[in-house]
Amino acid sequence: MKMRTFMTVATLVSVATAIRAAYADTAVKPIAVGVAPSAYSLENGTWAVAPELLGYGYLHLDGAVFARLGARLGSRGWFTPDMPTALNIHEREVSFAGDFGLVHQGNVVPSLSLQLGLAHRWFDVTAMDIDRTMSKFGRSEWLPMISLQAGLGLPLSKRLLVEPFMRFETLVSDTRLGLRWGIEATLAL
């Protein structure tokens, strides 16, 4: 039993070492995790920030081109416009998305990716002295989402990749298309 465990660990370590060696001279690494804060415009024209966690796995395709598969856990709605005191609506959201992209290894690392995901949105409604017996305002919902993202990675060290990006996103049945601007910072493991 101990021998089998030892062999398994040794195999994983050797595979990981081989992968690391294969990616030793590239700016991208096989696995990376990081954050991707982004800014988006609110209804009243002001801007809000949305936090996001992400993880990437890179797959070498050809030459300097890598496929990038990833997962994102994001949230937004924590910064809301100034609203009346006795009636306000806070639209909050947590989303999970899969990320399918291509990156080009070089001194800078341009990327293009498609994100498919699902957002859970809920509404915190304050309605003081207002009859809500017939209202459906507070009902939460699940919304499929699609985004297209373009970025330009800047390798700040062998492990740290900083990538400003622009994301064009839409949620099904929420007809307003949105543009986000953000910066990803990923650390190779």
Add this chain to the structure above:
Amino acid sequence: MVSKTNTLAALCIANMLTACVDIEPSVRPFTVEVLAFTGNDPTTGAGNYALRPVELPALLSVDPMYDSIFRFVEQPNIDLDALSKLADLDQVLTSVRSAATYVPRLRDLDGTLVPRDLMSLQTVSAYAAFRTAADAIPEVTGLPRSAIIPASGLQVWVKPVFTQGAATTRMETNAFYLPYTDSFGLLDSSSLERRPIGALGPVVTHEFGHHLFHRSFTQADGVCDEDAPGGNYPGRFASDRGIAGINEGFADWTAFVIAGATNSLIDAFEPEVGNPGERAIDVRFAYATKFTYQTLARCTGDYYCVGTLFARSLFEAFLARSGEPSDRQQRMAASRNVFAAMVAAPLHMRERTWPRPDKACAAELSTAVDDEVVSGFLGAFVAGLPASDRASVCERFIANFGDTGFKAEFRGACL
């Protein structure tokens, strides 16, 4: 609902981004959840409100939002310099026409379209109130709707962007009406508001009242002609501070007639912003600030205070004639007489010779409220009322405006 969402998701994925827009969320007639004014609280005088679905049979489209009368315009660029000159209004109107029609963010919940954000709630609630007001025109004025609604319809500017030279600003915390452009405006909300102003039925019908004033008094007064000699030139009274006050009072009266509201602003602001008691037209409520023309200093709202006295007088005269404020038919009957008198008032005012004011045809209002003009208006207004209403209105005008605001020599029609 689940299967519909899945279908939309499949559509969206299949057609990528383009299929995700322009999804008509429901079929006509649209049922939309709005903030509805349901009447005044009999104890406090504040408004009662409900978030509830209403059917909007006249609404032709929500994505974008328009019907046969109203078009909601998305963030039009408005040049303030052009807006201040009647001659340049075409430039403003061209800018408004070229702006996109507003699309509220709505979600379809079991056939009811529910707003996703405050501005969307504000626009659909405002639409419901505007449309109610437009549909009531024959009852309110005694005229066909076509006499009040321009052939090109009415525009509602949503979050307009104002420019002056190189400066650009987006104002907030207000709703407004702009005569000669046949346009209303809804601005972004702020925490100075208690409830979103543009969503409040009493506020929206107040603004619609300004349109009725424009189509009655202002139109009968004429478009200002500064080349005409003397003090009786066309448009003589448009820029008078006292008449601006009467305009505000008439708008408050309209909010009462159409919505049954006795204070168009009580629900809009936090108590520390302004004094809602100054706008109460029913002084039987304890919160109402009591003042007369002689004690105008007790009211801080400048010429609006003159308007409040005018609206209070009409309301009190309505009560004196045994009118029941909750009876819509009685309110409408009273309104038709008031509207006819408002049309006739400038014509009666011209029966005397007026001195030329200091700011003839100016974009801004005259410096001070002119007691003579206020008195002249009240006398002319009474002259346009049917005999059955004159005694009750005269009694309240005299009580509220006294010998200064309703001078004895202008009371001929009261005798």
